[in-house]
Amino acid sequence: MMPYSQCLSTVLFLSTLNFTNVSIPSFNESLLGVNAFNLTCFDVYMRGFGTSWMPTRSYAAITDGGNIRCRTNLTAFAYSGVVWADVVVNPGEVRLARTIEKPDSPDMCITNASSITDCHVNISVVDLHADPPSSLIDLILAQAKTYVNNHASDYVCKVMVPRGESIIMNNTYPYTPERKDDGRKIVPVSESPLIRALMSIANRVRIGSIRFFVGSQPQRISILISHVGGAHAGFTGDLVPTPLGESAVDWAQGLVDAYIQGVVPQPLPVYGLPGEIKGLVAGLNTSQTVFATLDVDVSIAASSANWVTIYLQPGVTIENLRIQANSDGLGNLLTHLAAPEVEKLINAKIATVLAALAGSAGSGPHDNRTANGTLTFSFGENTVVRDSPLRLPLILISCVGGVFGVLLVARNVRRHREQPVLNSVTGAPLSTFRIVAEDVFLIVSVVACLLLFSASNTMTGATVVLGDELRTYAFSLSNTVTDLWQAGLFPLSVCVLVFSGIYPYVKLLSILFFTVWAHRPSSRALKLIDCIGKLSLIDTFALMVMVSGLEIPSIADVRVHRSFYIFMYATIVSIALGNYATLLWRAGTTLRRDDAPVEDTGAHSTLGSAQGEPVTASPVEQQGSAPSMTGNSLPRGGASVQLQSGEHRTSCWRRFAGPALCIPLVFMIACSIPAWILPTFRYTVGGFARLLTPPSKSLTLWRLSSLGGRDDALDILAVAVFTILIAPCLYVALYPRCAFLASWCAADVLVIACVVGLLQLQQFVRFVLGDSRDILYTAHASLLWPMYLLAVAAVLVWVYIARDILHYVFVRKELIAMPPSA
Secondary structure, three states, X not given: OOOOOOOOEEEEEEEEEEEOOEEEEEEEEEEOOEEEEEEEEEEEEEEEEEEEEOOOEEEEEEEEEEEEEEEEEEEEOOEEEEEEEEEEEEEEEEEEEEEEOOOOOOOOEOEEEEEEEEEEEEEEEEEEEEEOXXXXXXXXXXXXXXXXXXXXXXXXXXXXHHHHHHHHOOOOOOOOOOOOOOOOOOEOHHHOHHHHHHHHXXXXXXXXXXXXXXXXXXXXXXXXEEEOOOEEEEEEEEEEEOOOOOOHHHHHHHHHHHHHHOOOOOOEEEOOOOEEEEEEEEEEEEOOOEEEEEEEEEOEEEEEOOEEEEEOOOOEEEEEEEEOOOOEHHHHHHHHHHXXXXXXXXXXXXXXXXXXXXXXXXXXXXXXXXEOOEEEEEOOOOOOOOOOOOHHHHHHHHHHHHHHHHHHHHHHHHHHHHOOOEEOOOOOEOOHHHHHHHHHHHHHHHHHHHHHHHHHHOOOOEEEEEOOOEEEEEEOHHHHHHHHHHOOOHHHHHHHHHHHHHHHHHHHHHHHHHHHHOOOOOOHHHHHHHHOHHHHHHHHHHHHHHHHHHOEOOOEEEEEOHHHHHHHHHHHHHHHHHHHHHHOOOOOEOHHHHOOOOOEOOEOOOOOOOOOOOOOOOHHHHHHOOOOOOOOOOOHHHHHHHHHHHHHHHHHHHHHHHHHOHHHHHHHHHHHHHHHHOOOEEEEEEOHHHHOOOOEEEEOHHHHHOOOOOHHHHXXXXXXXXXXXXXXXXXXXXXXXXXXXXXXXXXHHHHHHXXXXXXXXXXXXXXXXXXXXXXXXXXEEEEOHHHHHHHHHHHHXXXXXXXXXXXXXXXXXXXXXXXXXX
């Protein structure tokens, strides 16, 4: 390590400084009954100013000079008026030579000796007068003018500079102890969930190489800000004031934009700058960690959940600001001279802001409230997590399901004895055991699934947690539907209500009605209900989208509770029950014949007969029934020759058409795979949150389905992979042999969730956080081109489903129009 490399080295040069309104309201000096206060310099012009701080040398100079025009209020005895001063600053310089205690130290640069090598200052007062005029005051001002002109150089070189030397070597600082409030209730800082969340966030985030370390005492928050690994920074350009009317928030947003883009605006606007600085050259260099410490004193009156109430007197104050203290001579100088003025400035701004908030406090859920000298801040909602379901709905479903289940089974046994259900092949009656076993299995499964849906709908599915402490929002069925509606997301609110809150129950009850009660398992209505049951997955996919959009690493995360998984599993079970009801319940019996009038030459449509079930009458019925039908729906007697002659043509057609049938499968795979391996969703973050997280992120469907790569989301990933990728490809590849897979093809559900929810993410985020939080965090989302390919794949699935529907309709019409056999 090179000697002195740990020392702070700074340079500051400017060609022109032109300030037009420098106000120093804290200026207040008194001497022998004369009081000067409220100093304002309305014209400060300097050329060729420069200063540098090197490891062993310090330098400050003005090469071209300048002038300063100021005014101050003055009271003296019975006089009260304004004093105007015009000061000319001529070229001059000050040079110091310093000795470092341990030049080779890796983290300390302590100055133990300093000497003035050159000091000449030339300042002259050319005008000093009072308004209104006063002979006594004019006499005093004339003497003051003469004294300043004769002794200004001596005062700077023999008083101010030696005082600065002593400050450089002074490693002791005044300390303001923690405030003590006696006689009123005080809540310790560590007992406020909101403040604990903010402290936790500060301890985990990074802004570039800047780290924060935060601790607390009963009424004090201690903060250490460090730039690890040294600092090497510079700026060359002009500084200008912000445009007239631009707020501090807009100015800060502009700086964040520039930081994200990696550019420095030229010229650089500075909020509150009273003029302009041209030709500025500034630099900082050191190998040691640059740091600053400060204490924030606050008196908390009450706090709970997402709100905190503070006392307005003494309010919030900054104390004990230290800049590179006890490690560098420049740090000592800044801590002794600059830090107290910075504290006063910040505390004045804080007091102004608190007073403004107290005067404009509202009563809304995200507004600040004030009462009895206190001010309340809140963030998000007071969220209550329900991890256990309501018992009353579960008890009602269990009791009603048990009673009606027993009655239905008994009814079906009695009915079977009176009018047996026959095997469609042998014509033999089914055993009573099969009747009871199938009915009990279906009833118990439906009731169990109803219990799962009911439990999940009365529990909290997920929560947005801020800083591992503060739950700012909870996802449950009632909250989601209500809040989406209030946020203006009407389509998504209706979709979630219908397909997550109503449709699952309708589907399960319909399964019982068409099977156990009506004995119509091949009903077209039941098959349609089963086919669209996948829409219940919209809640699962919507949460996938929201999790990735609302999460900010190290700040806010979305925690998924067991209710979400219960609902997802219940949806999967309900789809499986729909398949069981339409395919396997009373399979191979005469119940399947009545609602399935045709069989498509070894193929089975989604809305036609169940897969693998030959629709065959009993032997007795085969002899006296109407002629059986083939795929072309012609009478048996008149069609036998045509069928025999067409078999050769059909075999030739299949020989050439076989490879062509792979084209839809290849097309389906080509449209589905890109979304899983290429960026499909893009989230764009706005506000100050961009300092803490990348301003944009692109996710593949794989990463989205795993909730950003979580290890505890593998089951969600598995459901997404099967319903969005595997099931649609199998459905197209095996069509029409596995037509039941249509109820598992959920790519269209994902598209709906994305289009309706993803593109309106910011509107929902604004509702959750409040409109006034846009400065902190905004979120926008867009779909990339792989999602449009996935939408095409979803359309292809519906083309096959529509083909089944039309095939069933046309064949049924052909049957109705067919003349009876001779």
